[in-house]
Amino acid sequence: MSLIKYTIRRLIALIPILLGVMFLTFWLAQLMPSDPWTLMAGERLTDARKKYIEEQKQNWGYYDPILTQFLIYMKNLFSGDWGNTIAVLPKDTPVWDIIALKFPKTFEITILSVSIATVVGIFAGIFSAVHRNQWSDTIIRFSALVGVAIPVFWLGMILQFIFAVKLGWLDATGYQGIQYITYKTDITGLRLLDSFIKGDFDVFKDTVLHLIMPVFALSFISVAGITRQTRSSMLEVLELDYIRTARAKGCSEHQVIYKHAWRNAQITTITIVTLSFAGLLGGAVLTETTFALNGMGMMTLDAINSQDYFLINASVFLMTIIFVLANLITDILYGVVDPRIRY
Secondary structure, three states, X not given: OOHHHHHHHHHHHHHHHHHHHHHHHHHHHHOOOOOHHHHHHOOOOOHHHHHXXXXXXXXXXXXXXXXXXXXXXXXXXXXXXXXXXXXXXXXXXXXXXXXXXXXXXXXXXXXXXXXXXXHHHHHHHHHHHHOOOOHHHHHHHHHHHHHHHXXXXXXXXXXXXHHHHHOOOOOOOOOOOHHHOOOOOOOOOOHHHHXXXXXXXXXXXXXXXXXXXXXXXXXXXXHHHXXXXXXXXXXXXXXXXXXXXXXXXXXXXXXXXXXXXXHHHHHHHHHHHHHHHHHHHOOOHHHHHHHOOOOHXXXXXXXXXXXXXXXXXXXHHHHHHXXXXXXXXXXXXXXXXXXXOOO
């Protein structure tokens, strides 16, 4: 089977998964003690407000069976109507507008963290495997063990205490300085990229300074897993016969490690990198809460705490898409990096 046909089949297979997760989330949301429109209206209900609530209930099929309600919800969802926020500020704002505001922040932090973690983790894992049982290997393994064991929120608070409270080099919280809070990211939605494109290097520097600690915290935790997985895979491959054959043929050690061993050891590393990216992109709740970054993670947490019906469903829908696409990309990359894999 060709890679294109395999991709199409996987995309089709993802549809039942998305529908299943969405229906389960929708059904669980129905168990909340009240309906979203009554929660939105608050305690003071005027006649006009009561009429509005009733119209919304009719439009969303509130009095219909749950399957009918779900079909109406999915129809509205794919037509661009994700509903309005109930309790998350600003209230009665289209959910899509809130997500469009929060998602770029989480994406920017995620892409920086995963990129750094991938580069550092891969080279650390390869170096550790090549120098097995030496002092450098011991240091790397110990550092990776610490990275796995340390909670990200604790590491974040330690960084805040050192670099913000004691040294005063960085701001403890926030995504930007107060003077740049109204800065418009109207090109890509990413503050770093937009400020660089526009030549606003003061904004660029300010954003970098605010992202240093959260990106370091996330990347440090991710580096640990990538390093451990890369080292384990490399150790297994370096013991195979074709590696000894490559050395016997006179290949340099650099060729043996990076051309022969690494190319065959990177399958498992691809898995952990793509799933780490999906997990962080879905919302790094603890990191965003610790540094008050107000991205997808904090938005989802606020939605759950305030029973924001439409925002919860939209967040789960978006996270589900991210994870299933990450799995699809992982499978496709398997075939790209390893020609032995056939679909």
